[in-house]
Amino acid sequence: MAQAVAPPRRSPAARAGKAAVSAVSAVTVVSSADGVDGAPCRAADYVAPSAPRLVESPVFVLSSVRSGSTLLRVLLNSHTRIRAPHEMHLRTLHVHLAREFTAAAMKGLELDKDELEHVLWDRLLHLELSRSGKDVIVDKTPPNTLMWPRLHRCWPGARYVILLRHPAAVVTSLARRRTDPDLGQIHAEVLDYSEKLEEARHHLHARVITYEELTAEPEKVTRGLCDHLGVPWESSMLDYGRQDHGSFQPQLGDWSGAIRSGRIQRARGADPGTDLPPRLAQIARAWGYPVG
Numbered sequence: 362m363a364q365a366v367a368p369p370r371r372s373p374a375a376r377a378g379k380a381a382v383s384a385v386s387a388v389t390v391v392s393s394a395d396g397v398d399g400a401p402c403r404a405a406d407y408v409a410p411s412a413p414r415l416v417e418s419p420v421f422v423l424s425s426v427r428s429g430s431t432l433l434r435v436l437l438n439s440h441t442r443i444r445a446p447h448e449m450h451l452r453t454l455h456v457h458l459a460r461e462f463t464a465a466a467m468k469g470l471e472l473d474k475d476e477l478e479h480v481l482w483d484r485l486l487h488l489e490l491s492r493s494g495k496d497v498i499v500d501k502t503p504p505n506t507l508m509w510p511r512l513h514r515c516w517p518g519a520r521y522v523i524l525l526r527h528p529a530a531v532v533t534s535l536a537r538r539r540t541d542p543d544l545g546q547i548h549a550e551v552l553d554y555s556e557k558l559e560e561a562r563h564h565l566h567a568r569v570i571t572y573e574e575l576t577a578e579p580e581k582v583t584r585g586l587c588d589h590l591g592v593p594w595e596s597s598m599l600d601y602g603r604q605d606h607g608s609f610q611p612q613l614g615d616w617s618g619a620i621r622s623g624r625i626q627r628a629r630g631a632d633p634g635t636d637l638p639p640r641l642a643q644i645a646r647a648w649g650y651p652v653g
Contacts, residue, residue, distance in 0.1 A: 381493035425554035429572035
């Protein structure tokens with residue numbers, strides 16, 4: 362499996378350069394704001410330089426929904442040096458430039474709307490890290506996957522863990538969770554995540570793991586993750602139920618009985634006969650998963 366999901370090899374320079382180009386080109390920069398009277402801001406075309414970061418190399422787990430990211434979070438959060446809080450939903454935190462002159466005022470400070478949001482995100486991570494007394498912070502919010510180029514632009518020194526799960530199992534999990542599941546909508550949702558994971562897998566220098574491997578061989582996988590993050594492995598990571606991870610609640614991560622049990626449980630597979638659309642099946646094969 363590890364070989365199957367490994368992206369094509371590139372030299373570090375080529376990989377970094379391509380990732381940087383992708384990160385910039387894949388995100389539309391929005392640095393303008395309308396005033397209260399609807400007049401366009403005169404600093405609309407200004408793109409601010411990156412401000413210094415308080416947290417230079419945060420860690421982002423990129424995954425689809427229903428892929429085991431909450432389990433990975435609590436295993437990492439059980440480490441004495443790693444803080445992995447509940448989903449922080451950075452992409453929902455916005456800065457509103459309320460008056461027609463606000464953008465011009467910010468331009469005078471070498472800031473625009475995007476960079477102000479980046480400063481806010483960075484401050485939030487730094488605050489959480491400072492409160493924890495630890496020195497590595499991890500955000501595992503699945504929708505971060507959909508905006509990884511902007512995260513890369515905000516934190517050029519960020520580190521990434523890509524967490525994969527068989528797309529058919531993700532489809533099955535979503536269908537089980539919803540009261541009146543629309544299979545076409547679920548396929549589209551899983552495909553959106555899968556396409557962005559494929560982009561990230563090829564353009565970022567990331568540690569790629571699977572949910573299936575994490576639950577089958579948790580010590581092996583967490584040892585590899587600790588090596589990637591530059592911290593020593595701790596056996597207490599596997600006994601996450603003894604640690605305080607905050608409350609498990611909807612919108613902030615998984616809240617099922619399985620995660621509340623405090624025990625690592627084997628990943629559930631897809632329902633037999635689960636069919637995937639052609640593109641989703643193609644991605645599943647690229648990740649090393651069997652497709653019927």
